[in-house]
Amino acid sequence: MSEGSGLPYHLVQRGGRRGVWRPFAGIFLLVASFLVLVPFLVQLPFAVGFAVSGRDVGDELTRITDFDHPTPLGLAYLNLALAGAIPVAWLLTWLLHGLRPGWLASIAPRIRWRWLLVCFGLAFIALFATLVVSAMVPSSADDPQMSGQLNDFTSTTRDYLLVILLLTPLQAAGEEYAFRGYLTQAFGNIFGGAWAAVLFPALLFALAHGSQSTPVFFDRFAFGIVAGLAVVLTGGLEAGIAMHVLNNWLAFGLALAFSDMASTLNPTGDSWWTIPVTLTQSLVYLGLVLVVARRRGVRTATDTAAEPGVLEGSRPRV
Numbered sequence: 001m002s003e004g005s006g007l008p009y010h011l012v013q014r015g016g017r018r019g020v021w022r023p024f025a026g027i028f029l030l031v032a033s034f035l036v037l038v039p040f041l042v043q044l045p046f047a048v049g050f051a052v053s054g055r056d057v058g059d060e061l062t063r064i065t066d067f068d069h070p071t072p073l074g075l076a077y078l079n080l081a082l083a084g085a086i087p088v089a090w091l092l093t094w095l096l097h098g099l100r101p102g103w104l105a106s107i108a109p110r111i112r113w114r115w116l117l118v119c120f121g122l123a124f125i126a127l128f129a130t131l132v133v134s135a136m137v138p139s140s141a142d143d144p145q146m147s148g149q150l151n152d153f154t155s156t157t158r159d160y161l162l163v164i165l166l167l168t169p170l171q172a173a174g175e176e177y178a179f180r181g182y183l184t185q186a187f188g189n190i191f192g193g194a195w196a197a198v199l200f201p202a203l204l205f206a207l208a209h210g211s212q213s214t215p216v217f218f219d220r221f222a223f224g225i226v227a228g229l230a231v232v233l234t235g236g237l238e239a240g241i242a243m244h245v246l247n248n249w250l251a252f253g254l255a256l257a258f259s260d261m262a263s264t265l266n267p268t269g270d271s272w273w274t275i276p277v278t279l280t281q282s283l284v285y286l287g288l289v290l291v292v293a294r295r296r297g298v299r300t301a302t303d304t305a306a307e308p309g310v311l312e313g314s315r316p317r318v
Contacts, residue, residue, distance in 0.1 A: 010188030106236025
C-alpha cells in the first residue's frame with residue numbers, strides 16, 4: 001500500500017472544520033437519526049402506498065416493522081432504513097465538518113470502483129477457505145435454525161430474492177458508511193489513534209444488533225474489527241463494503257434455501273463452533289486484501305498535507 005504524507009482515513013475529519021465538540025455532536029446526531037428520523041422518513045412512502053391501495057396503514061406499518069415475523073416487504077423496509085445511513089453520514093460530514101461527502105468513501109475522495117470490484121473477487125476467494133474449515137468443525141445440522149433440507153421455491157422466495165439482490169448491497173453499504181465510515185473518522189478524530197477508530201465502531205456495531213447470545217455478539221464484534229482494519233489499512237470503505245455485501249448475500253441465501261428469514265434476522269444460536277468458520281473467512285479475506293492492496297499500490301493517506309483544515313472542499317458551498 002502506498003504511503004503518503006497526508007491524512008490517513010481515520011483522521012480525515014481533522015482536515016475539516018476545527019472544534020473538539022464536532023465528532024461528539026456527530027455521533028449523537030447519527031444515533032438520534034436512526035432512532036427517530038430515518039425510520040419515520042422511510043416509512044412515509046410505505047404509508048402512502050398502503051393508503052393508495054386501500055390497506056390499513058397502521059396495521060401494515062406494524063407488519064413491516066415486525067422482524068420476528070418478517071416479510072419481503074418488511075425486509076425491503078429494513079434494508080432501505082439501514083441504507084439511510086449513507087445520506088445521513090454525508091450530511092453530517094458536509095454540514096458539521098465542512099468536508100465533501102466523498103471523503104467518507106475513501107482518501108481519493110470517492111469510491112475507487114476498480115478496487116471495489118477487486119475486493120469482491122477476493123471475498124469470493126475467501127469463501128473457499130471457509131468451506132474447508134466448516135467441513136472440519138462439528139456440523140450445524142442439529143441446529144434448529146437449519147432444516148438440512150432444501151426449502152420449496154415459492155412466490156415469497158422469489159420476492160425475497162429480488163429484495164436481497166437489489167437492496168442488500170445498499171443496506172450493507174449503509175452500515176459501512178455509518179460504522180466504518182463516519183464513526184471510524186469520528187473516533188479517530190477524538191482519540192487520534194487507529195486503535196480507537198477500529199475498536200469503538202466495532203463495539204457499537206455489535207451492540208446495534210440488539211439482544212443476542214455471547215457467541216453471536218462476539219462474531220459480530222470480530223466482523224467489525226476485521227472490517228475496520230480493512231478500511232483503515234486500505235484508506236477507504238471498499239474492502240468493508242465488499243465483505244459485508246457478500247456476507248449478507250450468503251446469510252440470506254442460506255436462510256432462503258435451508259432455514260427461514262426470521263432465524264437469520266434474530267439469531268438465537270449459542271454455539272462457539274461457528275466462530276472458527278467466520279473468523280477464517282474474515283481473516284483470510286483481510287490477508288488477501290492487504291497483500292493485493294500493497295501490490296496494486298492502493299493509497300492509504302490523502303495527497304494533502306496532514307494539517308488541520310486543509311482538505312479540498314473543507315468549506316461547503318452553500
